[in-house]
Amino acid sequence: MRRFRNVDPLWAYVGLSLGGSLFFTSAFTTNLLYYVQTVGLDPLQMVLMGTILEGTILIFEVPTGILADMHGRKASLAIGYGLTAAAFVLQALVPSVWAVALAQAVWGVGYTFTSGAHEAWIADEVGLERAGEAFSRGGQVGQVASLVGIALAGIVGAVDLALPILICGLGFALMGILVVLLLPEHGFQPIRVADWSGWRAMGETLTRSVQLARRQRTVMWLLLSGIAMGLYSEGYDRLWMAHMLTGIGLPIQPSLPAAVWFAGIRIVSALLGIVTMEFARRRLLSGDDRGLSLLLGANAIGIAVGILMMALSCSFWLAAAAAICVDPLRGAASLLRTIWLNRQIDDSGVRATVFSAVGQADSLGQVVGGPAVGWLAKVVSVPLGMSVSALLLLPVVPIYACAASAAKPPTRLNDT
Secondary structure: OHHHHHOOHHHHHHHHHHHHHHHHHHHHOOHHHHHHHHHOOOHHHHHHHHHHHHHHHHHHHHHHHHHHHHHOHHHHHHHHHHHHHHHHHHHHHOOOHHHHHHHHHHHHHHHHHHOOHHHHHHHHHHHHHHHHHHHHHHHHHHHHHHHHHHHHHHHHHOOOOHHHHHHHHHHHHHHHHHHHHHOOOOOOOOOOHHHOOHHHHHHHHHHHHHHHHHHOHHHHHHHHHHHHHHHHHHHHHHHHHHHHHHHHOOOOOOOOOHHHHHHHHHHHHHHHHHHHHHHHHHHHHHOOHHHHHHHHHHHHHHHHHHHHHHHHOOOHHHHHHHHHHHHHHHHHHHHHHHHHHHHHOOEHHHHHHHHHHHHHHHHHHHHHHHHHHHHHHHHOOHHHHHHHHHHHHOOHHHHHHHHHHHOOOOOOOEOO
16 A cells, blocks of 8 residues: 555646546537437426536535545545546436436535645645646646547447446546545645634635725626626537537438537537637737737627527538537637636635635526526527527626726735
């Protein structure tokens, strides 16, 4: 067992990134097909599954974060991987509405245990400077692993749509075991209950976060942008594949399984995403606040146009082209918003809280917007639901403009 303690944390982080990307993409490539063709979910049920997931995350994000701070990132990761494994195995083996709904709730809790734990663990183990190297390597390996996961899903999903989901569940079970056996944890400093007045500490952090939002108005506007992004995203995420499958229909020639068609779309989109992310990264090196707001505004309009094209198109190829373009634009928007927000935080003591708040805002938007869009898709049509999703995104354009006009150079209060 002693040799297990000698695992290099940097390479362990890269391994976690590889496994997470590989197994998640293998499931996500075909999971919506599985819900439609095997489980038989209607549009409203599809969206409500996402609402259960996001609602669970909204409730458990903070409590599980506190547990990770008290008992360690390693334990948090092991629990999170175990719950994630159980969720995916359950829905793969039991193709029913209740099983999928329960799996979303279990996965939501599991996600909150792992959310931020990877980054916190590697920063504790190797320090902030080497953590940046780990993030970079992990991201690169994750992109390659995602392509492999998509291809794997296309191959095994053509045999049975449940197989990629089952592989994901078993993969995360293996990762949980490996975390317990191999993951070192030497840099973690637990919060001692005797020295930690939980409610007082959380109250102080909240107060400092509010003060930051008042001092840097851009933070408040970016928080609102998170709600706007959540309002549109749940309907699109849950409906686009069902629309292409049952509304537009797959091409007659060549005659290929649905899993292969959608794996192909995902692979081309992922390759385009690598190029788009590199463009966004270079733009960030020289971008001021006004430039970022213009770029994000154009990005949002591009996403909305792509979703509308997909919703209103009768051509599989046109809808596929729109789908291929939408995901890379969304990835670039996430990167741009994250870096812009990070620039505005002048109190490092509340950095994690602010980022968590933006994530919570996105979840709140999904919980509010998703059911409404799903209801429209069920009682009227899926194209209408997707069109409304696209229109719900457009208010983010003036929000970005307001964020840029409110921006000012941050005064660093605490960078330690």
